[in-house]
């Protein structure tokens with residue numbers, strides 16, 4: 001043994017009583033016993049819950065499910081195989097019966113979101129992880145940042161925004177007419193619906209379209225950036241402790257751009273521009289005294305000093321990330337299915353034409369107003385069915401069982417267990433939605449009131465309870481505006497329904513609604529149009 005600083009170290013040797021024992025095998029046995037004991041305890045905790053064997057011991061398989069892009073179907077198949085309660089991971093159980101929604105997603109606090117949602121927080125080296133209304137798990141903080149903006153999203157505050165939806169519709173139609181109508185050019189309708197949904201949210205939030213519709217492309221790669229962000233984040237949601245080390249540490253962020261950074265950059269730019277405009281007195285105003293949402297966000301912080309300084313960023317980030325893709329996904333689902341099932345499209349068009357004939361003065365021109373169409377039963381059924389078929393968020397919406405544990409459906413889940421229900425699974429629950437739950441059938445909503453209400457309460461597309469979607473009225477406004485507007489103006493020929501592709505990485509993505517467009521021959525009443533300027 002070499003001397004350190006001249007001190008002679010004694011040779012390493014075992015105590016005499018241990019000499020002769022097989023130390024290495026002993027250590028290995030001890031380690032193996034420790035691991036076996038740990039795995040036994042992990043399994044024991046939720047041993048009563050059925051599921052695939054590996055789910056008792058590791059999260060790895062559920063991470064892999066998400067990487068396939070088909071986790072929604074895998075989750076559904078797991079429920080078909082194991083029943084309404086399935087163990088997906090050592091501490092995570094998926095529930096599949098919508099009757100349990102009120103227990104799992106109560107209105108009262110005390111059933112917080114799981115670490116899944118922390119993964120979805122954008123992270124920067126200087127600012128750390130940014131909590132937004134959607135992803136914060138801290139219930140106090142959630143209340144603090146949600147309460148001030150909740151009134152902005154009420155139905156009565158949403159309706160005045162209709163004029164901006166109209167403007168965006170007119171830009172879309174101008175572009176479709178110019179580029180595709182009667183030219184025989186095939187285009188992907190799904191892309192244009194996505195451009196529309198984003199440009200509507202851009203208008204509502206910043207008084208500016210992002211320019212997707214005018215340019216007919218993904219300007220500044222914003223759409224692909226959001227998609228890449230989701231795609232990258234989705235597998236980590238299944239193993240959040242790893243995200244903490246890998247994506248949410250300053251050390252790692254030194255070497256690569258942090259998650260959500262680009263979108264935050266875009267949000268920050270809009271906020272900075274607006275601050276500058278406010279100083280020069282050129283803040284955005286819609287001209288009717290209504291201010292865009294960013295202006296309203298600023299006003300809220302001016303009057304409330306107790307709000308955290310990053311509030312405006314968090315609210316705006318929510319609008320960009322939670323409000324556009326989600327609505328686009330439903331628009332695409334509705335349109336793909338209307339085209340794939342032309343009977344349903346014809347029936348919807350007949351309902352709209354009938355309304356045009358019978359309503360006093362006909363439907364509002366050039367696009368039906370919300371008031372004209374909001375109560376049309378078949379339109380409503382079509383939108384509900386679109387929401388049911390492809391909910392945009394398609395992994396279990398996870399919550400953590402509070403102190404004392406909870407019994408749901410005859411199963412007891414101890415405190416700390418993560419429970420979740422996937423909207424895709426709940427929305428296909430056969431006893432609730434019928435044997436044909438896998439298939440597009442708007443008629444399932446044209447049923448007696450009581451059954452319809454039961455189905456409405458069972459649909460999980462907007463989430464439920466305390467954390468139900470804040471923007472659902474805005475989404476319904478957009479959906480009930482764009483669908484009739486396109487139905488009345490165009491005939492689309494779907495080239496091949498097999499080109500339609502869906503992928504799920506927490507958000508759904510669909511593409512391949514390849515169509516040719518023609519102008520529909522309008523009735524006399526429809527020809528009485530008025531011009532809406534963009």
Ligand code: HEM
Nearest residue numbers: 133134322323326327397461462463467469470471474475
């Ligand atoms: C069809 C369109 C939409 C669907 C299906 C949808 C779906 C959802 C779902 C499922 C949740 C709850 C997620 C959970 O529990 O983990 C949610 C929350 C939320 N959504 Fe939406 N959303 C849509 C449109 C919008 C729009 C247009 C906005 C904003 C303009 C928006 C803003 C929000 C916000 C802020 C939350 C968080 C609410 C909270 O935690 O208190 N959403 N949405």
